[in-house]
Amino acid sequence: MxxxxxxxxxxxxxxxxxxxxxxxxxxxxxxxxxxxxxxFVDLLTDSGTGTMSNDQWAAMMQGDEAYAGGDSFADLEAAVSDVMGFENVVPAHQGRGAENVLYGALVSEGDTILNNAHFDTTRAHVVANGGDAVDCPVEAATDMDSDDPFKGDFSLDRARAVVDDVGAENVPVVVLTITNNSMAGQPVSVDNTRAVAEFADDIDATFVVDACRFAENAHFVQQREPEFADDSVAAIAREQLSYADACVMSGKKDGLVNIGGFVGIREGRDELHEQCRQRGILYEGFSTYGGMSGRDIAAFAVGLREAVDxxxxxxxxxxxxxxxxxxxxxxxxxxxxxxxxxxxxxxxxxxxxxxxxxxxxxxxxxxxxxxxxxxxxxxxxxxxxxxxxxxxxxxxxxxxxxxxxxxxxxxxxxxxxxxxxxxxxxxxxxxxxxxxxxxxxxxxxxxxx
Structure with missing residues (x-):
């Protein structure tokens, strides 16, 4: 029930x-x-098509529509920090807006970007900035009938082969998409996340988590990864995201809202934060609304907390x-x-x-x-x-x-x-x-x- x-x-x-x-x-x-x-039944996407809660609707009625320094954005910052662990937030009108902000700052002509599997808009943003988008799924991902619990994992063997081919200096970004949408929405283990973070550090690349469905992924980890069987979904989500330098988020998925997104940036990555903040002002709007209304930001802040319930x-x-x-x-x-x-x-x-x-x-x-x-x-x-x-x-x-x-x-x-x-x-x-x-x-x- x-x-x-x-x-x-x-x-x-x-x-x-x-x-x-x-x-x-x-x-x-x-x-x-x-x-x-x-x-009649619309299953085109789960992006922005869900039903908001009464608490989200109530929050919308108190949305602060100030152009700069709105209370609603402060609420969103607090929710991102509490739920996902990122101290710096650059808002955007939706996920692909956030991708434009982040990958425009990180990707240059001739770069190779590694991902467990790029989704359509992610791949398009890499290509639009002159990069080559390379997928690194594990072998089980292509086996329709495999019972591997984490078929969404990132293949480090595949990634290392690519780095050996193009050179580490040409791989500035490593992306981990959780859950792995292009590979049938399969989850990614925390163990794999740790290994990918170490790999990215070894080649001096920025480690980005595409966190659109971070709460769903955390639920799978709780059910399938023995280390986390006794942990809450909220605790698992923070642990998994803690290894990333940055995240890109569409609030239309696990933000439980109809519009909105952001780039989350780890404290200490000041140069990346400033680059993203300036790109956000240029393409999305001022850095405390980012293309969203105050009421949408308010609903987003509530939805992030509900997602790990x-x-x-x-x-x-x-x-x-x-x-x-x-x-x-x-x-x-x-x-x-x-x-x-x-x-x-x-x-x-x-x-x-x-x-x-x-x-x-x-x-x-x-x-x-x-x-x-x-x-x-x-x-x-x-x-x-x-x-x-x-x-x-x-x-x-x-x-x-x-x-x-x-x-x-x-x-x-x-x-x-x-x-x-x-x-x-x-x-x-x-x-x-x-x-x-x-x-x-x-x-x-x-x-x-």
């Missing part, structure tokens, strides 16, 4: 199938182009696990074990007759919408061009929004798609933006005849 009750509702409706067919064609077979009102984070992760189990029980090929924020369907297995250059993941995404009004997102070769990663379909679960009946509907819809897999054709791109790292947001496709 959930530890909270619903006090506000938002009606939704399932369009008739012929209307869903028409909406999909009008969207160019790209579900980013669908109207929200035409979606034991009942909340346990229920959050368990709902995702229930969706994974419901899909697996129906024979839908899913990445296991489930991650913390999403379930990933293997479209290469589900639609094994569709060649990879015809984007089977995107085809599955389209059929989920056509079949049951469910919106997911492709995280395979369409979203990540020129990679050999599997064609996964991510079903990201918004926080504190959907109930068990929605989970069952999604599982039934995916099962129905798999049952008529032979009828589904691949897709081809007819129009895409110049920057292919971001093409999945706006490209248009059509079915292959």
């Amino acid at each position: 959930r530890s909270y009750k619903t006090t506000m509702v938002d009606p939704v409706r399932l369009l008739p199938r012929e209307d869903r067919d028409a909406a999909l064609a009008d969207a160019g077979y790209n579900v980013f182009n669908l109207d929200s009102a035409d979606v 034991p009942p909340y984070v346990a229920e959050r992760v368990e709902q995702v696990q229930r969706l994974c189990e419901a899909l697996a029980d129906r024979g839908v090929p899913v990445y296991q074990p489930a991650g913390g924020h999403a379930v990933y369907i293997d479209a290469n297995r589900a639609l094994d007759h569709i060649p990879r250059d015809q984007y089977p993941g995107q085809a599955f995404v389209c059929e989920l919408y056509r079949e049951g009004g469910v919106r997911g997102v492709e995280l395979g070769r369409f979203a990540f061009p020129d990679t050999d990663r599997r064609d996964l379909v991510r079903l990201a679960v918004p926080r504190r929004m959907y109930g068990p009946d929605h989970v069952e509907h999604v599982a039934d819809t995916a099962e129905a798609v798999c049952e008529r897999a032979d009828e589904i054709s691949g897709l081809e791109i007819v129009e895409e933006p110049e920057m292919e790292e971001l093409r999945h947001f706006s490209a248009e496709l059509r079915p292959v005849e």
